[in-house]
Amino acid sequence: MISIENLSKSFRHHEVLDNISLKQDKAEVIVVIGPSGCGKTTLLRCLNQLETFDEGKVTIGDITICARHGHLSRADRDKQLVLRSRVGMVFQSFNLFPHMTAVENIIEAPVTVKEMSQAMAVKRALDLLNKVGLEDKADFYPSQLSGGQQQRVAIARALAMEPEVMLFDEPTSALDPELKEDVLRVMRALANEGMTMLVVTHEMSFARDMADRMVFMEKGRILEEGPADVMFRSPKHERTREFLKTILPKKSFKAGNGKPGDSRQATFEDLLSGGDG
Amino acid sequence: MALSFLPAGVSADDTPCATIQEVEARGVLRWGADAEGGAPYVFPDPRNPKRYIGFEVDIARALAGRLGVRPQMVQNSWDGLVSALDRGSFDIVLNGLEITPEHLGQIAMSRPYYAYTQQIVVRKGDGSMRRVEDLKGLRVGVLSASVAQRILEGMGGVDVRVYPGNVETCRDLKNKRIDASLMDLPIALHYAKPDPALDFAGKPFAVGYYGVGVRKKDTKLLEAVDRAIAALLASGELKRIYLKWGLWDADQERRLRRYSPVEPPKEGNVSTLREWRTFLPLLLEGAVVTVEISFLSMALAIALGLALALAKLFGVTPVRWASTAYIEVFRGTPLLIQLYMIYYGLPNLGIRLSSFEAAVMGLGLNYAAYEAENYRAGIQAIPEGQMEAALSLGMTRWQALRRVVLPQAVRIVIPPISNDFIALFKDSSLVSVITMVELTKVYGMLATTTYDYMGLGLMTAAIYLALSYPASLAAKFIERKLRYDFD
Numbered sequence: 001m002i003s004i005e006n007l008s009k010s011f012r013h014h015e016v017l018d019n020i021s022l023k024q025d026k027a028e029v030i031v032v033i034g035p036s037g038c039g040k041t042t043l044l045r046c047l048n049q050l051e052t053f054d055e056g057k058v059t060i061g062d063i064t065i066c067a068r069h070g071h072l073s074r075a076d077r078d079k080q081l082v083l084r085s086r087v088g089m090v091f092q093s094f095n096l097f098p099h100m101t102a103v104e105n106i107i108e109a110p111v112t113v114k115e116m117s118q119a120m121a122v123k124r125a126l127d128l129l130n131k132v133g134l135e136d137k138a139d140f141y142p143s144q145l146s147g148g149q150q151q152r153v154a155i156a157r158a159l160a161m162e163p164e165v166m167l168f169d170e171p172t173s174a175l176d177p178e179l180k181e182d183v184l185r186v187m188r189a190l191a192n193e194g195m196t197m198l199v200v201t202h203e204m205s206f207a208r209d210m211a212d213r214m215v216f217m218e219k220g221r222i223l224e225e226g227p228a229d230v231m232f233r234s235p236k237h238e239r240t241r242e243f244l245k246t247i248l249p250k251k252s253f254k255a256g257n258g259k260p261g262d263s264r265q266a267t268f269e270d271l272l273s274g275g276d277g
Numbered sequence: 278m279a280l281s282f283l284p285a286g287v288s289a290d291d292t293p294c295a296t297i298q299e300v301e302a303r304g305v306l307r308w309g310a311d312a313e314g315g316a317p318y319v320f321p322d323p324r325n326p327k328r329y330i331g332f333e334v335d336i337a338r339a340l341a342g343r344l345g346v347r348p349q350m351v352q353n354s355w356d357g358l359v360s361a362l363d364r365g366s367f368d369i370v371l372n373g374l375e376i377t378p379e380h381l382g383q384i385a386m387s388r389p390y391y392a393y394t395q396q397i398v399v400r401k402g403d404g405s406m407r408r409v410e411d412l413k414g415l416r417v418g419v420l421s422a423s424v425a426q427r428i429l430e431g432m433g434g435v436d437v438r439v440y441p442g443n444v445e446t447c448r449d450l451k452n453k454r455i456d457a458s459l460m461d462l463p464i465a466l467h468y469a470k471p472d473p474a475l476d477f478a479g480k481p482f483a484v485g486y487y488g489v490g491v492r493k494k495d496t497k498l499l500e501a502v503d504r505a506i507a508a509l510l511a512s513g514e515l516k517r518i519y520l521k522w523g524l525w526d527a528d529q530e531r532r533l534r535r536y537s538p539v540e541p542p543k544e545g546n547v548s549t550l551r552e553w554r555t556f557l558p559l560l561l562e563g564a565v566v567t568v569e570i571s572f573l574s575m576a577l578a579i580a581l582g583l584a585l586a587l588a589k590l591f592g593v594t595p596v597r598w599a600s601t602a603y604i605e606v607f608r609g610t611p612l613l614i615q616l617y618m619i620y621y622g623l624p625n626l627g628i629r630l631s632s633f634e635a636a637v638m639g640l641g642l643n644y645a646a647y648e649a650e651n652y653r654a655g656i657q658a659i660p661e662g663q664m665e666a667a668l669s670l671g672m673t674r675w676q677a678l679r680r681v682v683l684p685q686a687v688r689i690v691i692p693p694i695s696n697d698f699i700a701l702f703k704d705s706s707l708v709s710v711i712t713m714v715e716l717t718k719v720y721g722m723l724a725t726t727t728y729d730y731m732g733l734g735l736m737t738a739a740i741y742l743a744l745s746y747p748a749s750l751a752a753k754f755i756e757r758k759l760r761y762d763f764d
């Protein structure tokens with residue numbers, strides 16, 4: 001479904017993505033983790049063509065975009081637009097349109113891009129709002145919604161374009177803890193429906209329950225990838241282990257300290273039992 | 278001899294003599310005139326623009342000589358000479374001031390120093406006009422507040438176009454914006470005669486007289502000036518000056534000698550406030566023009582400004598540069614010069630706009646530069662994430678702009694744009710320089726004939742306020758209405 005081959009990207013002389021390759025199957029859920037500034041957001045933006053990359057090849061569905069020395073062919077540039085409409089993106093900061101109600105936010109792209117009839121678009125938007133648990137907020141403006149509600153509207157908005165792939169960039173990190181769960185629940189439901197999802201998140205409960213694979217990035221490279229339980233249990237790299245330690249829930253981490261012995265194992269066991277799922 | 282008529286031993290509180298005493302004590306006669314476009318009366322010497330020349334400069338020198346003092350010219354716009362004299366800005370007015378009942382209602386005037394006539398000027402080869410009656414139904418240019426304007430407006434049936442200066446009148450005549458021009462003979466001799474493209478039509482007519490203006494209370498100064506003029510006429514000095522400037526004609530001496538004084542009007546100043554029924558409709562006619570020009574030019578500015586802002590923000594490099602250059606040039610140069618160039622300059626390139634079109638264009642093009650900057654600031658105030666969210670949904674850049682960014686930016690730019698509208702509304706008074714008769718121009722024309730600057734000013738200001746205040750209320754209302762939606 002997604003195929004990334006030898007993707008590189010620099011801002012001026014600062015190499016942010018360094019020869020990244022990754023393949024993702026249809027209906028697969030991949031969780032990407034890594035320290036701040038390692039290039040996770042940039043990777044998603046390159047997939048979504050919000051950023052043009054310097055080198056490499058990105059294939060999503062049947063669309064392939066190739067870059068050489070920072071240049072795209074004209075044909076590839078035309079493909080960027082089509083590709084964006086097939087890839088849904090959920091931002092850390094929601095980015096809802098403040099001058100439109102929830103339902104208007106959702107119907108905007110289907111009506112302007114797909115030229116869907118207003119009535120049809122509204123009907124589908126209400127179904128989507130129902131799905132994210134906000135059927136009663138259709139006529140609310142974003143400023144009248146909580147952060148968690150806004151993010152769920154944003155997910156519905158992306159889904160309205162019927163994307164083949166959904167990209168999530170730390171969708172819950174701007175939310176208060178008690179609001180995160182509503183958003184994560186929607187994401188779980190989406191994964192269970194068979195959506196292909198590439199999720200940047202540090203919500204390890206979500207990774208544990210939903211991720212088919214985890215990817216650990218550092219300094220613009222993929223350092224390690226594999227099934228979630230394997231990465232939790234026995235990371236290949238010391239850096240992965242250290243990083244996992246910093247993001248695991250405090251509660252389980254404390255419990256881990258209480259148990260002498262293999263700290264990696266203890267951490268994962270804690271996550272399995274004491275996590276917030 | 279110059280001092281022989283000065284009374285001896287006048288007391289300091291003897292007001293009629295105050296000025297002549299002051300002039301004496303100073304040793305300087307200050308005379309008010311307008312040197313802008315003032316040839317051949319008073320104008321900067323083309324070879325040494327710091328020096329003024331003209332037949333009136335020579336007359337002032339001769340006159341002051343007779344009074345035993347030095348002349349000193351005080352520059353003042355022609356429209357305001359009479360009121361400035363009343364305010365005491367100078368001692369006399371010596372600047373083609375016609376001896377008319379209107380002027381005599383306000384100030385005293387000396388015996389004439391020149392008898393002028395009116396001359397019809399046409400394009401070379403246009404022989405259809407011989408007499409003033411032939412001007413009916415035609416577009417005729419006149420100098421603002423001149424006798425020619427009064428004659429034509431009194432006659433009726435003539436499309437009178439009012440100009441701020443004689444150069445502009447002749448230029449528009451050649452550009453075929455007008456069919457003829459009526460002007461004082463000295464002006465015609467100076468501006469039109471040497472121009473191969475222009476010609477005199479018919480004989481000069483409507484004799485009138487230029488006199489020296491003096492404050493009514495300065496009776497002694499008036500007597501002194503009268504005597505000095507009589508002496509200059511008798512000694513042939515006046516004739517020499519007119520011959521030097523090519524203004525002498527056979528009738529001149531006879532007319533100056535046979536002059537019979539004009540009766541000053543009986544009643545005092547006109548109170549336009551008391552007679553508002555007459556004056557308010559005239560002002561309102563001007564206000565209609567002001568409103569039309571303001572709305573049309575603002576519409577142009579808003580549309581063009583948006584295009585400029587989008588070009589500057591999202592255009593390819595040359596387009597971006599062009600837009601930036603436009604904005605900087607139009608913001609960095611005076612609107613007045615832009616109006617002159619559009620109206621008087623563009624015909625050289627074959628673009629001939631009516632004064633109304635030029636007014637709308639000039640204001641619109643100028644304000645577009647300001648609106649472009651308002652839009653740019655408004656668009657840049659919208660977070661980048663809005664554009665990205667729209668793009669990520671598959672919208673094109675243009676769709677994202679139109680549907681997502683601009684609707685939010687509009688709310689931000691409404692307050693500065695409505696401020697600009699009110700500023701434009703007031704700036705629209707500048708278009709009188711390209712012969713548009715709008716509210717301020719009507720005010721100026723009525724004030725220079727009635728001298729009731731205050732009464733007319735209050736009425737005019739009230740009209741401006743009555744138009745601009747609702748506009749700012751409407752802007753506030755729209756702003757609040759739009760904000761209510763999502764804040």
Ligand SMILES: Nc1ncnc2c1ncn2[C@@H]1O[C@H](COP(=O)(O)OP(=O)(O)O)[C@@H](O)[C@H]1O
Nearest residue numbers: 011014016034035036037038039040041042043
């Ligand atoms: N538009 C940009 N211009 C310059 N540098 C950028 C830009 N966007 C991101 N970067 C840099 O690229 C690096 C990776 O950023 P990002 O992909 O946002 O990391 P992450 O999402 O993993 O925290 C950071 O060092 C960041 O400063």
Ligand SMILES: [Mg+2]
Nearest residue numbers: 040041042169
């Ligand atoms: Mg990031």
